Amino acid sequence: xxxxxxxxxxxxxxxxxxxxxxxxxxxTVAGAADVDTKVVRLAIKDLVSLGELSYTYLYGTSFLEKxxxxxxxxxxxxxxxxxxxxxxxxxxxxxxxxxxxxxxxxGAHATTCLALRALDFVLDDNSCTERKARLxxxxxxxxxxxxxxxxxxxxxxxxxxxxxxxxxxxxxxHNVRLNNLDGRITVSDxxxxxxxxxxxxxxxxxxxxxxxxxxxxFSARMEEDGVMVLSGFKESAAKxxxxxxxxQGLKLIRQxxxxxxxxxxxxxx
Ligand SMILES: C[S@@+](CC[C@H](N)C(=O)[O-])C[C@H]1O[C@@H](n2cnc3c(N)ncnc32)[C@H](O)[C@@H]1O
Numbered sequence: 001x002x003x004x005x006x007x008x009x010x011x012x013x014x015x016x017x018x019x020x021x022x023x024x025x026x027x028t029v030a031g032a033a034d035v036d037t038k039v040v041r042l043a044i045k046d047l048v049s050l051g052e053l054s055y056t057y058l059y060g061t062s063f064l065e066k067x068x069x070x071x072x073x074x075x076x077x078x079x080x081x082x083x084x085x086x087x088x089x090x091x092x093x094x095x096x097x098x099x100x101x102x103x104x105x106x107g108a109h110a111t112t113c114l115a116l117r118a119l120d121f122v123l124d125d126n127s128c129t130e131r132k133a134r135l136x137x138x139x140x141x142x143x144x145x146x147x148x149x150x151x152x153x154x155x156x157x158x159x160x161x162x163x164x165x166x167x168x169x170x171x172x173x174h175n176v177r178l179n180n181l182d183g184r185i186t187v188s189d190x191x192x193x194x195x196x197x198x199x200x201x202x203x204x205x206x207x208x209x210x211x212x213x214x215x216x217x218f219s220a221r222m223e224e225d226g227v228m229v230l231s232g233f234k235e236s237a238a239k240x241x242x243x244x245x246x247x248q249g250l251k252l253i254r255q256x257x258x259x260x261x262x263x264x265x266x267x268x269x
Contacts (some may be wrong), residue, residue, distance in 0.1 A: 005043045006052075008033055010066075013053055017259050019063040022055070068106050071095075075120040078150055080107035083178050094153035097179050098144050103168040105143030105205075114256055114263035115205045115231040116150055121254060122201060122227050122265060123154040135200040138162075138221065140192060140214070141232075145172030145185070147203045152181050156201060159185045162192065198223045205231040212244055219248035222268045227253075231263040238262040 009029050013020060020028070022044060030037040044064065047053045054067035066072070071081035073093075081087050083097040100106040107113065137159040139148035148161035161176070163169050169189050176185045192214065200223050204211060211230055218228060228250060233241055235257065242252055245266050254265035 002043060002046075005029070005033055005035065005040065006047055009040065009043055009047060010052055013064055014066050015259065019056075019058070019065065021062060022064045025064050065108055068098075068100065068108050072107065074107055074113050075117040076124070077120050077154070078116050080116075080146070094150070096146060096149045096153060098146055098149075098175055099171070099178065101144070101167075101171045103143045103163075103165065103171040105146040107146060110258040110261040111205050111231045111263070112146060114258050114261060115147055115203055115229055117256060118229040118231070118254065118263050118265050119147065119150050119154060119201075119203060122229065123151075123156065136160075136197065136223075138192075138197075138199040138202045140202070140204040140218075141206045141210075142172045142187065143168050143205075145175040145187065147205065148172065148185050148187070149175060149179050149181060151201060151203065152184050153179075157184060160195070160197070160199075161185055161187045162190060162195075163187075164189060164191070192217055192221065195221070197221070198226075200226045201229070202226065203229040203231075208233040208237045208241065211241060215244045215248050219245070219250060219268065222250075224268055226268045228266045228268070229263065230266070231261070233262060234260045235262050238264065242266075 012029055026037045026040045029040045051067050051070045053064055054069055056063045056065050070085055071079050071087040073079050077093050079093055079095050089095050105112055135156045137151040137156040139161045142148050142161035142163045145161055148159045151159045161172055173187045198221055250266035250268050253267050256263050
């Protein structure tokens with residue numbers, strides 16, 4: 001019974017379309033499972049002490065979220081973890097160490113997970129290690145640096161990670177260093193407009209208007225046969241955004257949804 005209840009609580013939290021406060025989770029689960037909120041509260045405490053869920057705090061409000069204070073597999077090969085937690089990767093797995101701070105990108109958000117899964121898909125070819133070593137990656141809106149680090153760990157030799165927020169640049173630089181990737185990832189606040197390089201893999205988890213505005217620039221900065229991973233927008237915007245990018249000559253090759261969030265993968269022919 002208590003295990004079933006914990007299962008309902010965990011699914012309620014991870015499948016919610018928005019962050020839920022502990023009180024909201026208690027009420028929702030108590031209603032769904034027809035049990036007292038006090039019983040739900042105890043089960044929540046249990047899940048937190050087991051490290052399955054954690055309390056987060058944002059703008060004066062506490063939320064209950066999936067815990068990233070332990071190694072969490074987010075795709076076939078990518079495992080996200082805090083640096084202080086030990087993890088023995090299985091063959092083929094890649095580990096991304098992330099210290100959470102003020103910047104976006106601890107791995108918990110659906111848009112980050114979708115982008116990580118798309119990168120895993122795009123770079124899932126162990127036979128072309130040599131080709132991957134020649135690839136150049138770009139992560140626009142890097143936040144904590146999580147996608148840039150995943151790009152490098154998945155085999156892309158050189159990666160540029162940019163963000164307009166100085167706090168993100170500082171946190172990404174720190175995370176890149178603690179993953180021992182400073183020689184391969186350059187973190188910068190230089191706007192894409194000022195960069196002349198072309199890239200083989202571009203990933204951008206950004207707000208929809210920014211993705212719309214940057215479409216011609218992204219297309220111009222992509223090498224032929226290059227791949228673009230777009231995340232950060234909802235289902236309602238996906239069709240329009242897909243059209244804008246296909247009008248730039250890119251071809252849609254993959255689309256994945258996580259609740260209301262969508263991630264597109266496009267290739268430049
Ligand atoms: C949703 S977060 C994504 C963070 C991380 N890449 C992830 O996937 O979890 C978006 C980030 O983009 C940055 N950003 C917003 N507009 C930008 C722009 N025009 N150029 C570069 N970074 C931008 C924000 O400062 C923020 O850190």
